[in-house]
Amino acid sequence: MSKRALILALTLWFIASCSQPQSQDVKAFVKGSFIEIQQQYQGQPYLVMFWSEDCAYCMKELALFGQLLKQHADMNLITVATDPFLDDDIIRQKLASFGLQQVQAWVFSEPFVETLYFDVDRRWRGALPLTFMFDADNNKTKKMGIVDQDTLTAWLIDNKVRVN
Numbered sequence: 300m301s302k303r304a305l306i307l308a309l310t311l312w313f314i315a316s317c318s319q320p321q322s323q324d325v326k327a328f329v330k331g332s333f334i335e336i337q338q339q340y341q342g343q344p345y346l347v348m349f350w351s352e353d354c355a356y357c358m359k360e361l362a363l364f365g366q367l368l369k370q371h372a373d374m375n376l377i378t379v380a381t382d383p384f385l386d387d388d389i390i391r392q393k394l395a396s397f398g399l400q401q402v403q404a405w406v407f408s409e410p411f412v413e414t415l416y417f418d419v420d421r422r423w424r425g426a427l428p429l430t431f432m433f434d435a436d437n438n439k440t441k442k443m444g445i446v447d448q449d450t451l452t453a454w455l456i457d458n459k460v461r462v463n
Contacts, residue, residue, distance in 0.1 A: 323400050325387040327408035328379050333419045336377055336405075341437055344458035345375035349419070349429040351382050352393060356445045357428040363448055365397035373461045379405040381427065383412055434458055 326332070336347060348364065350357035361378070368374055378399065380390050385406050394400055409415050416423045420441065423429065432440045432454050442450070455462075 323391045323394065323402075323404055325390050325404045325406055328405040328415065329408050330414055330418045332405060336403075337433065337437060340375055340377075340433065342435055343375060344435050344454075344460060345377060345433050347377045347379065347431045347433070349379045349381050349427060351380065351427050352385065352389065353382075354427045358397075360428045360430070360445050361394070361397045361399065363446070363451065364402075365399050367448075367451055367455065368398060368402070370463055371455050371460045372463050374455060375403075377403040377405065379407070381407050381412065381415075381425070383407045383410065 333347070336345075346364075348360065350361060364376055368376065376399070378394060383406075387406070390404055390406055391400065394402065394404060407415055412425065416425055420429075426443055428445060430442045430446050432442065435458065440454075
């Protein structure tokens with residue numbers, strides 16, 4: 300390959316890599332991560348949804364969040380995959396399939412998930428989906444099982460999450 304062809308190939312590769320959207324960052328959810336999330340979003344309303352790739356109800360709830368995010372672009376949604384050490388690409392693909400490629404994504408990263416269950420809520424034993432709704436004063440509402448659209452819409456309106 301000539302020097303000119305090599306320079307051209309490298310230039311095209313650089314342009315292509317710069318023009319691709321940034322991939323969604325998937326953070327390691329370990330003991331203390333739930334408190335870290337609460338501190339990060341202190342003073343603003345946000346939702347934390349725990350899900351698993353083999354939970355049918357979780358998929359329904361992710362779809363609902365994807366629909367609501369189209370209407371409420373300012374919604375702060377944090378998703379946490381409870382499948383320990385689930386591959387980041389699988390998480391990105393799953394969230395993207397519901398239009399959630401811009402939300403904050405975490406994955407359980409401890410060998411003993413029970414430790415994380417206890418760290419999130421002393422009474423949680425792993426039932427999914429689990430969603431926490433935090434208002435701007437950091438008051439939380441815990442919802443085990445699927446959250447219905449009316450409840451979520453009312454929460455978004457009550458917490459003044461802007462409608463597009």
